[in-house]
Amino acid sequence: NRSFSKLGKKVSQKTQAFAHRTSDKHIRLAVTGLSGAGKTAFITGLVNQLLNAGLIGKSNNLPLWQVTREERLYGVKRDLQPDLTVASFDYEQAMASLKQTPSQWPASTRSISELRLAIRYQPQKGLLAKLTDSATLYLDIIDYPGEWLLDLPMLKQSFSQWSMSQTRREHIFKKSDCYGPFNEAVSQLDLFGEADAAQLKQIASLYQQLLLDCVNGHGFYYAQPGRLLLPGELVDTPVLALFPLLGLSAKTVTQLDAGASNTAYQVLKTRYKQYQSKVIMPFYREYFAKFDRQLLLVDCFTPLNSGKDQFDDMTQALNGIMESFKFGQSNILKRLFSPRIDKLLFAASKVDHITRDQQGNVLSLLTQLVKQSQKQAKFEGCEVEVMAISAIKATKHAMVRSGSAEVEVVHGVDLSQQKTVTVFPGEVPKMLPQASFWDTQGFEFTHFAPPQVTASTQGADFEHIRLDHLLQYLLGDKLN
Numbered sequence: 001n002r003s004f005s006k007l008g009k010k011v012s013q014k015t016q017a018f019a020h021r022t023s024d025k026h027i028r029l030a031v032t033g034l035s036g037a038g039k040t041a042f043i044t045g046l047v048n049q050l051l052n053a054g055l056i057g058k059s060n061n062l063p064l065w066q067v068t069r070e071e072r073l074y075g076v077k078r079d080l081q082p083d084l085t086v087a088s089f090d091y092e093q094a095m096a097s098l099k100q101t102p103s104q105w106p107a108s109t110r111s112i113s114e115l116r117l118a119i120r121y122q123p124q125k126g127l128l129a130k131l132t133d134s135a136t137l138y139l140d141i142i143d144y145p146g147e148w149l150l151d152l153p154m155l156k157q158s159f160s161q162w163s164m165s166q167t168r169r170e171h172i173f174k175k176s177d178c179y180g181p182f183n184e185a186v187s188q189l190d191l192f193g194e195a196d197a198a199q200l201k202q203i204a205s206l207y208q209q210l211l212l213d214c215v216n217g218h219g220f221y222y223a224q225p226g227r228l229l230l231p232g233e234l235v236d237t238p239v240l241a242l243f244p245l246l247g248l249s250a251k252t253v254t255q256l257d258a259g260a261s262n263t264a265y266q267v268l269k270t271r272y273k274q275y276q277s278k279v280i281m282p283f284y285r286e287y288f289a290k291f292d293r294q295l296l297l298v299d300c301f302t303p304l305n306s307g308k309d310q311f312d313d314m315t316q317a318l319n320g321i322m323e324s325f326k327f328g329q330s331n332i333l334k335r336l337f338s339p340r341i342d343k344l345l346f347a348a349s350k351v352d353h354i355t356r357d358q359q360g361n362v363l364s365l366l367t368q369l370v371k372q373s374q375k376q377a378k379f380e381g382c383e384v385e386v387m388a389i390s391a392i393k394a395t396k397h398a399m400v401r402s403g404s405a406e407v408e409v410v411h412g413v414d415l416s417q418q419k420t421v422t423v424f425p426g427e428v429p430k431m432l433p434q435a436s437f438w439d440t441q442g443f444e445f446t447h448f449a450p451p452q453v454t455a456s457t458q459g460a461d462f463e464h465i466r467l468d469h470l471l472q473y474l475l476g477d478k479l480n
């Protein structure tokens with residue numbers, strides 16, 4: 001019997017050690033969205049809420065997050081990021097901008113970066129709850145430009161097929177003053193002649209200016225190659241000295257394909273292949289393949305302000321981005337590795353811009369956008385949810401009397417004028433707007449300055465809309 005109890009002791013020691021090891025869980029949450037979707041503001045706001053959460057005695061700013069509601073959250077701390085070759089998300093710099101007087105929005109995402117948090121909590125159920133009174137969930141948050149996902153379709157296309165697909169965007173390119181110089185420079189290029197590196201570089205830079213002007217100057221979204229917009233570490237490398245050849249006939253392509261390997265055409269073709277294998281594939285293999293959960297932020301208001309063409313282009317770009325998450329058999333990524341993203345959240349960002357009664361409309365607008373894309377191919381093995389949030393609430397909602405009726409309005413500091421304004425921003429369409437809609441109804445969403453952080457603020461520095469709901473969806477099951 002002695003030996004039995006000895007054994008029992010040994011077993012229980014072993015189980016305890018096992019429990020300690022398994023009590024530390026780990027999750028990689030990726031955050032993306034097209035430029036201006038609100039990624040930097042979101043991560044800054046979320047980290048600020050988390051670092052200030054779970055302090056006993058303070059009011060709970062995240063009541064819909066179960067672990068805080070049940071008072072099982074001990075606290076959240078920054079921890080050393082595991083991957084030393086990826087840039088760190090600069091939370092301190094972002095907070096420094098927000099804490100300035102007057103406060104400023106932090107600089108937007110330009111490349112990939114990450115940050116690790118350690119969430120210490122009390123397990124609720126199972127073996128873990130009995131054996132440990134605290135466990136840690138390590139949360140890696142990875143920020144990367146959504147534009148990089150727009151490159152996925154290029155993996156399935158040859159250089160000439162890609163050029164053909166870009167030709168279909170010529171009507172958009174033509175809206176930019178940069179189209180003329182690019183087109184002119186390409187017409188001077190002898191595709192059958194020996195490649196001149198300087199000439200190709202110069203034309204690629206004109207194409208880059210064209211893409212940048214379409215996006216930043218005209219409010220369009222779809223731009224390929226995505227790295228020409230946000231090159232990250234590839235700035236100035238020859239693999240980015242790439243541009244499509246618009247309007248090539250099938251006959252010309254056949255003749256060009258038969259040319260020597262040093263012609264301008266063949267060099268562009270080689271660069272395109274290198275872009276596929278050295279830029280697109282490594283991103284999916286080294287980063288994307290390791291994401292557990294993905295948040296996709298969508299700014300619905302800017303394209304509503306810009307007009308029908310821009311809104312349609314955003315819809316198309318979102319559909320392009322969603323291709324990366326359709327893990328069905330036909331998905332090219334599935335053939336390269338087994339993607340492990342099991343939860344995908346689409347969040348309409350910045351909903352503090354609009355009155356509360358309009359937030360439901362944004363939600364149904366985004367839901368419709370997602371559903372439309374889901375129809376074509378399902379997000380297999382991946383749970384999908386849609387929300388409307390604001391990471392850093394810059395406005396206050398109020399009611400004002402207009403005649404005999406009470407109307408809801410939004411108060412905030414106008415970013416360009418730096419003065420307080422009270423606005424009714426207009427109605428957000430519930431459904432994807434029809435062509436006629438753009439003629440009859442205007443949108444005027446104000447850009448608001450971030451809230452001024454006061455030194456005396458207790459707990460988190462900002463108010464938010466539904467970040468707790470978002471945390472429950474993305475992390476709730478890992479904190480039971």
Ligand code: GDP
Pocket residue numbers: 033034035036037038039040041042105106107108109349350351352353389390391392393394395447448
């Ligand atoms: P990124 O390009 O995705 O990193 O976008 P940012 O995070 O830089 O956000 C772009 C701009 O959107 C910011 O400079 C703000 O003007 C605005 N913005 C982002 N999040 C919010 C929010 O929660 N509320 C409000 N009012 N504005 C926001």
